Amino acid sequence: MPDTDRIAVVTGASSGIGEATARALAGAGFRVVLGARRQDRLMAVAGELGGRGLPLDVRDLKSIAAFTRAIEADYHQVEVLINNAGLAAGLQPLADGSDDDWVQMMETNVLGLLRVTKSMLPLLRRAPRAHIVNLGSVAGFEVYPGGVGYTASKHAVRAITRTLRLELMGEPIRVTEIEPGMVETEFSLVRFKGDAKRAGAVYEGMQPLTGADVADCILWTVTRPPHVNIDELVVRPIAQATTRDVARKR
Numbered sequence: 691m692p693d694t695d696r697i698a699v700v701t702g703a704s705s706g707i708g709e710a711t712a713r714a715l716a717g718a719g720f721r722v723v724l725g726a727r728r729q730d731r732l733m734a735v736a737g738e739l740g741g742r743g744l745p746l747d748v749r750d751l752k753s754i755a756a757f758t759r760a761i762e763a764d765y766h767q768v769e770v771l772i773n774n775a776g777l778a779a780g781l782q783p784l785a786d787g788s789d790d791d792w793v794q795m796m797e798t799n800v801l802g803l804l805r806v807t808k809s810m811l812p813l814l815r816r817a818p819r820a821h822i823v824n825l826g827s828v829a830g831f832e833v834y835p836g837g838v839g840y841t842a843s844k845h846a847v848r849a850i851t852r853t854l855r856l857e858l859m860g861e862p863i864r865v866t867e868i869e870p871g872m873v874e875t876e877f878s879l880v881r882f883k884g885d886a887k888r889a890g891a892v893y894e895g896m897q898p899l900t901g902a903d904v905a906d907c908i909l910w911t912v913t914r915p916p917h918v919n920i921d922e923l924v925v926r927p928i929a930q931a932t933t934r935d936v937a938r939k940r
């Protein structure tokens with residue numbers, strides 16, 4: 691690895707906020723290493739950015755280990771880890787909740803983030819300075835009916851971020867949580883299992899954030915001077931005041 695290479699790893703970089711963040715980091719001079727399950731999409735993004743795409747399923751410990759091994763084989767250290775892979779599944783009240791949806795959200799958003807972070811920490815510790823950015827959500831401190839599995843998982847992300855900041859105190863590793871409101875990505879399409887009409891209705895009559903808007907915030911936190919830690923950054927569309935209060939033009 692050339693001494694000048696600064697490695698940024700982005701999980702869930704095959705679409706949405708992760709893809710936009712990969713673009714922003716590559717534009718700022720980072721060499722990007724991208725992970726996700728959909729290899730065609732991932733390789734197209736990595737190829738375009740002169741970065742590297744590697745298969746990654748954050749629900750699978752073996753996949754995480756292989757991902758980290760492949761990075762370590764090529765690069766001595768990692769400077770930035772963007773823990774972005776995540777999803778919402780379903781919008782039913784607890785009484786009708788799907789066990790499969792809950793397991794998928796907990797395994798991806800909570801266990802996946804914990805396990806990827808643990809696996810990458812030795813590589814982050816080798817860098818003279820490093821930064822971990824977790825994708826939380828306004829659902830990490832607000833709740834809404836039907837969101838119990840997702841809000842519980844993002845509340846957990848907030849607890850993990852805050853715990854990690856305590857545990858890494860004194861080391862040159864910054865820990866940031868980004869907490870977006872409504873962002874139009876594939877998020878709602880995934881939540882409603884491919885129902886494009888239902889997904890489109892989420893953003894009807896209002897202008898949501900784009901993945902690029904959130905990537906811009908992430909890049910700002912990463913490019914602050916090394917002694918400056920942005921603990922949390924909450925970003926919403928101007929039309930959204932809370933998860934439940936959204937101004938729509940009819």
Ligand code: NAP
Nearest residue numbers: 702704705706707727728747748775776827873875876877
């Ligand atoms: P998205 O377009 O659906 O992107 C999600 C990404 O996560 C995809 O690249 C997907 O890639 C990846 N992913 C999902 N499961 C994975 C797994 N098991 N292993 C590896 N990668 C996995 O949605 P997004 O809005 O950009 O979401 C990104 C993050 O932002 C999530 O953590 C989400 O909770 C958070 N967020 C989103 C919003 C919003 O309104 N959109 C608001 C607040 C927070 P593959 O399917 O190819 O694996």
